Amino acid sequence: MAELYNHREVETKWQKVWDDEKAFKTSDDFTKPKYYALVEFPYPSGQGLHVGHPRPYTALDIVARKRRMQGYNVLYPMGWDAFGLPTENYAIKNHIHPRIVTENNVKRFKSQLHSLGYSFDWDREINTTDVKYYKWTQWIFLKLFKAGLAYKAEMPINWCTSCKVGLANEEVVNGVCERCGSEVIRKVKSQWMLKITAYADKLIEGLDTVDYIERVKVSQKNWIGKSTGAEVDFAVKGKDEKLTVYTTRPDTLFGVTYMVISPEHPMIDKYKDDLKNYDEVVAYREQAAKKSDFERTELAKDKTGVMLDGLTAIDPVNDKEIPIWVSDYVLMSYGTGAIMAVPAHDERDWEFAKKFNMPIIEVVAGSPVDVNEAVYTDVATGTLVNSGFLDGLSVADAKEKIIEFMTEKGIGHAKTNYKLRDWVFSRQRYWGEPIPIVHCDKCGYVALPESELPLELPDVESYMPTDNGESPLAAMTEWVNTTCPCCGGPAKRETDTMPQWAGSSWYFLRYTDPHNDKELASQEALKYWMPVDWYNGGMEHTTLHLLYSRFWHRFLYDEGVVPCPEPYQKRTSHGMILGSNGEKMSKSRGNVVNPDDIVRDYGADTLRTYEMFIGAFDLSASWSEDGVKGCRRFLERVWKLQDILTEEDGYSADMEVKLHQTIKKVSSDFENLKYNTAIAAMMALINEFYKKNSVTKGEYRTLLTLLNPVAPHITEELWQRAGFDGRVYQTVWPEFDEEKTKEATVEIAVQINGKTRATLAIHKDDQKDTVIENAKKVIADKLTGSIVKEIYVPGRIVNIVMK
Structure with a gap:
C-alpha cells in the first residue's frame, strides 16, 4: 500500500x-x-x-x-x-x-x-528595465527616427489636474483620474509619434500568411480600419475656406443636410469674429476637453452639439447651403476633424438630426424609410434617388460616377483611409526608457550616436511629477544639459520617456x-x-x-x-478565469483567489490540472473550489495506481485499443487547445485500470508520459518509484497505431420493424450473414410472424421486417 x-x-x-x-x-x-x-x-x-x-x-x-x-x-x-x-x-x-x-x-x-x-x-x-536590454530598445527607436518614422507633433492628451501628468485613455474613468479621482482635461502637448500608419497595408497583408485564430485577425483588421472612399471639399460661404471631409459613401452627397466639426477645429478661432455665439462654442469646447476620446465617440451616448451661428457650408454637388455644427463625437485626431452628415443613411447622423430637428433626405432606395416616423436605413445596395444625375444608378456605379465628377470639377478625389492613428510614443514620466534624442536650437532634433547607447535613466532621489506637466527628468538639469552630436553646441536631452x-x-x-x-x-x-x-x-x-x-x-x-x-x-x-460568482476577480468584489494558497493546500500539479480542466481554453470560466478538490482526487487516484501495478512490460490485450485511443486523443487535444478533454480522456483510462484492478508497467509508463506535461511533479516521482530509466521529461512521447485505435468489437442495435428490441456485440470483421443470424438469435422469442426482409447497416443496426 x-x-x-x-x-x-x-x-x-x-x-x-x-x-x-x-x-x-x-x-x-x-x-x-x-x-x-x-x-x-x-x-x-x-x-x-x-x-x-x-x-x-x-x-x-x-x-x-x-x-x-x-x-x-x-x-x-x-x-x-x-x-x-x-x-x-x-x-x-x-x-x-x-x-x-x-x-x-x-x-x-x-x-x-x-x-x-x-x-x-x-x-x-x-x-x-535592465540597461543591457533597453539599450537595444533605444537602438530600434533610432532606426525608426532615421527612417522618418519617429517624429514630434502637437497632440491632445488626457491631463490630470491634480497629479499633473498625462494619462492613457484607460486611466480616465467617467472624466476623472482613476488614481486620485480629480478632474481630467484635454491638453495639447508636443509628443513623439511613431508612424505606424505607413505600415497599415503591410500589417493587413501579413495576416494572410499566419495562423491566427479568426477573431484575432478580425480584431486586427477592424483596428486598422482600411476603407475606400473619397475626400470632398465643402466651401465655407463667403470665405476663402474649405472644409475637407472623408467619406466612404460619396454616392450620398445629395443627402447631406448639415456638417459637423470637432470642438478643437482651428476654423472656430480663425473666424471667431463672425460667430455670434462664439462664447457658447468655447464653453462647449471646454466641456468636451474633460472627456476621453472613447467617451466622446461612444455610440450609445446622448448626442450634444452647438450650431455655428454665422458660418455655413455649401454642398459641392448641388450648391445647397447647409449649417455647420460643433459636436464632441468628431475628433481632430481622426480624419480631417470634419464630417458630412447624411441622416437618412447613418445611425449617428440620424440621431443627431432627430434631436436637433434637421432635414432627413432619402437618397438610396432599397428598403422603406419614413423620415416622419423617425426611421433611418443604412443602405449599402440599392438605387439612387433624389440625387440629380445619379438617379437610377446602383450604389457601386454611383460611387464611381460621383468620384469622376468631383475629380473633373476639382472638388474631391478618391481616397483610401484608415482608422489606425499614428502611435503616441511619449510619456511625461520618469520610469521608462529615455528617448535617445537631443534638441539643438541650430540643428533641431538630433539622434545620439549609437556608440553612446545606452542612454541610462539617471538614478536620482526625486522622481515626482512636475507642476507644468513635463517629465520629472526635465528638472534634472545636469542630465538634461548636453552638447549637440551634430554641431557641438549646447543642446538639451529629450525628457519624455518611452511608453511601456x-x-x-x-x-x-x-x-x-x-x-x-x-x-x-x-x-x-x-x-x-x-x-x-x-x-x-x-x-x-x-x-x-x-x-x-x-x-x-x-x-x-x-x-x-x-x-x-x-x-x-x-x-x-x-479566456479569463472569473470569480466563483461569475464576475471578474477584483479586491473590491472580494472574489480574488491567491494561487499561493492553492499550491500550499492542494499542490501545484492540482492547480495546473484544474486550470486546464476548468473548461474550453478560449472561453472564460468561473473558479470552483469543488473543481479544485476534484482534480486533487484525480491525482490521488493516479498516485494509488502504485498499489495495482504489475510487472508486465507492455499493454495487456484488453487494454491495447484503449491505450492507443488515449494517446491519439491526448496528442491531438494538446495541439488544439482542448486540454480539458485530454485530461478527461486520461481520467477515463484510469477508470479502466481500476475496473481491471491492475495496470501493467507498459500502460503505467504511457499514462505517466501523457500526464507529465500537465502534472510534472507527481509523474516524475511515480516514474522514479516505478524504477523507470531517466526522467519523464527526457523520455520519448508515445505514438499510436491508427489501426489499433479501432475497436475490434462494436455494439449494434437489433430492431424489429424499426423498433430496437435488443443490442448485439459483433466483431468488426463479421460478415452480413453471420451478423443477421446472431441478431435473430438474440430476439428469437420476439420473432412471432413471418419475415419479409432482413436489413443490415454495417456496424450500426440489424432490422428484421415482419408482417
Missing part, C-alpha cells in the same frame, strides 16, 4: 532536481529541429500572480514539454515587462524608488512561477540571444529561432500590443535586421 500523496515534499524535491540538472535549458545546437513557444511576459505588480496567470503559462508549458519529448530543441522563455505607470505611482505613494519596487515585485513573481513547476529556461530571463509598449514590442527577439552585447541578437540565432511557432496571450492585447510588435518587427525586416516579415506564426488567446 503506497503512502499518502504528499504534494509539498514531491514538488519541492523535483523543482530542485530540475534546477540542479538545468532540465529545461535551451540548447545552442542549431542542427536540431526547433520549436519556439511564447507566452506574454507579465507586468510584475505588487499583488503578485493571480489565478488567471497560470492558465496560459500552463497551456504553453504543456506544448513545450510535449515538443521536447518529440525531439525538438525548445525555447520556452520568461521575462518581465517592468517599466510603467503602476510601479511609478506606487513608488510616489510609498516613497520607494521604482527600481526597488520593480526588483521586489520581480522576485516575488519569479518565486511564484517557480513554485508552479514551469519549464522556462531561466538562463534567458530578460527585464525591460516599447519594451514589449520586440522582447521575443531578445530571448533568442539574451546575453549578446554586440547586437540585438545574432543573425544565426534569429534565423534559427524566428518566427515564434506559437504565441499565446490575452484577447485584450490583440490590437495594441500585437499590432505594435508586428509593426516593429516588419520595420526591422525591411531594415534587414530580422529574417522573416512576421514575428509570430501562430497566435491564440485564452
Whole structure:
C-alpha cells in the first residue's frame, strides 16, 4: 500500500532536481529541429500572480514539454515587462524608488512561477528595465527616427489636474483620474509619434500568411480600419475656406443636410469674429476637453452639439447651403476633424438630426424609410434617388460616377483611409526608457550616436511629477544639459520617456540571444529561432500590443535586421478565469483567489490540472473550489495506481485499443487547445485500470508520459518509484497505431420493424450473414410472424421486417 500523496515534499524535491540538472535549458545546437513557444511576459505588480496567470503559462508549458519529448530543441522563455505607470505611482505613494519596487515585485513573481513547476529556461530571463536590454530598445527607436518614422507633433492628451501628468485613455474613468479621482482635461502637448500608419497595408497583408485564430485577425483588421472612399471639399460661404471631409459613401452627397466639426477645429478661432455665439462654442469646447476620446465617440451616448451661428457650408454637388455644427463625437485626431452628415443613411447622423430637428433626405432606395416616423436605413445596395444625375444608378456605379465628377470639377478625389492613428510614443514620466534624442536650437532634433547607447535613466532621489506637466527628468538639469552630436553646441536631452509598449514590442527577439552585447541578437540565432511557432496571450492585447510588435518587427525586416516579415506564426488567446460568482476577480468584489494558497493546500500539479480542466481554453470560466478538490482526487487516484501495478512490460490485450485511443486523443487535444478533454480522456483510462484492478508497467509508463506535461511533479516521482530509466521529461512521447485505435468489437442495435428490441456485440470483421443470424438469435422469442426482409447497416443496426 503506497503512502499518502504528499504534494509539498514531491514538488519541492523535483523543482530542485530540475534546477540542479538545468532540465529545461535551451540548447545552442542549431542542427536540431526547433520549436519556439511564447507566452506574454507579465507586468510584475505588487499583488503578485493571480489565478488567471497560470492558465496560459500552463497551456504553453504543456506544448513545450510535449515538443521536447518529440525531439525538438525548445525555447520556452520568461521575462518581465517592468517599466510603467503602476510601479511609478506606487513608488510616489510609498516613497520607494521604482527600481526597488520593480526588483521586489520581480522576485516575488519569479518565486511564484517557480513554485508552479514551469519549464522556462531561466538562463534567458530578460527585464525591460535592465540597461543591457533597453539599450537595444533605444537602438530600434533610432532606426525608426532615421527612417522618418519617429517624429514630434502637437497632440491632445488626457491631463490630470491634480497629479499633473498625462494619462492613457484607460486611466480616465467617467472624466476623472482613476488614481486620485480629480478632474481630467484635454491638453495639447508636443509628443513623439511613431508612424505606424505607413505600415497599415503591410500589417493587413501579413495576416494572410499566419495562423491566427479568426477573431484575432478580425480584431486586427477592424483596428486598422482600411476603407475606400473619397475626400470632398465643402466651401465655407463667403470665405476663402474649405472644409475637407472623408467619406466612404460619396454616392450620398445629395443627402447631406448639415456638417459637423470637432470642438478643437482651428476654423472656430480663425473666424471667431463672425460667430455670434462664439462664447457658447468655447464653453462647449471646454466641456468636451474633460472627456476621453472613447467617451466622446461612444455610440450609445446622448448626442450634444452647438450650431455655428454665422458660418455655413455649401454642398459641392448641388450648391445647397447647409449649417455647420460643433459636436464632441468628431475628433481632430481622426480624419480631417470634419464630417458630412447624411441622416437618412447613418445611425449617428440620424440621431443627431432627430434631436436637433434637421432635414432627413432619402437618397438610396432599397428598403422603406419614413423620415416622419423617425426611421433611418443604412443602405449599402440599392438605387439612387433624389440625387440629380445619379438617379437610377446602383450604389457601386454611383460611387464611381460621383468620384469622376468631383475629380473633373476639382472638388474631391478618391481616397483610401484608415482608422489606425499614428502611435503616441511619449510619456511625461520618469520610469521608462529615455528617448535617445537631443534638441539643438541650430540643428533641431538630433539622434545620439549609437556608440553612446545606452542612454541610462539617471538614478536620482526625486522622481515626482512636475507642476507644468513635463517629465520629472526635465528638472534634472545636469542630465538634461548636453552638447549637440551634430554641431557641438549646447543642446538639451529629450525628457519624455518611452511608453511601456516599447519594451514589449520586440522582447521575443531578445530571448533568442539574451546575453549578446554586440547586437540585438545574432543573425544565426534569429534565423534559427524566428518566427515564434506559437504565441499565446490575452484577447485584450490583440490590437495594441500585437499590432505594435508586428509593426516593429516588419520595420526591422525591411531594415534587414530580422529574417522573416512576421514575428509570430501562430497566435491564440485564452479566456479569463472569473470569480466563483461569475464576475471578474477584483479586491473590491472580494472574489480574488491567491494561487499561493492553492499550491500550499492542494499542490501545484492540482492547480495546473484544474486550470486546464476548468473548461474550453478560449472561453472564460468561473473558479470552483469543488473543481479544485476534484482534480486533487484525480491525482490521488493516479498516485494509488502504485498499489495495482504489475510487472508486465507492455499493454495487456484488453487494454491495447484503449491505450492507443488515449494517446491519439491526448496528442491531438494538446495541439488544439482542448486540454480539458485530454485530461478527461486520461481520467477515463484510469477508470479502466481500476475496473481491471491492475495496470501493467507498459500502460503505467504511457499514462505517466501523457500526464507529465500537465502534472510534472507527481509523474516524475511515480516514474522514479516505478524504477523507470531517466526522467519523464527526457523520455520519448508515445505514438499510436491508427489501426489499433479501432475497436475490434462494436455494439449494434437489433430492431424489429424499426423498433430496437435488443443490442448485439459483433466483431468488426463479421460478415452480413453471420451478423443477421446472431441478431435473430438474440430476439428469437420476439420473432412471432413471418419475415419479409432482413436489413443490415454495417456496424450500426440489424432490422428484421415482419408482417
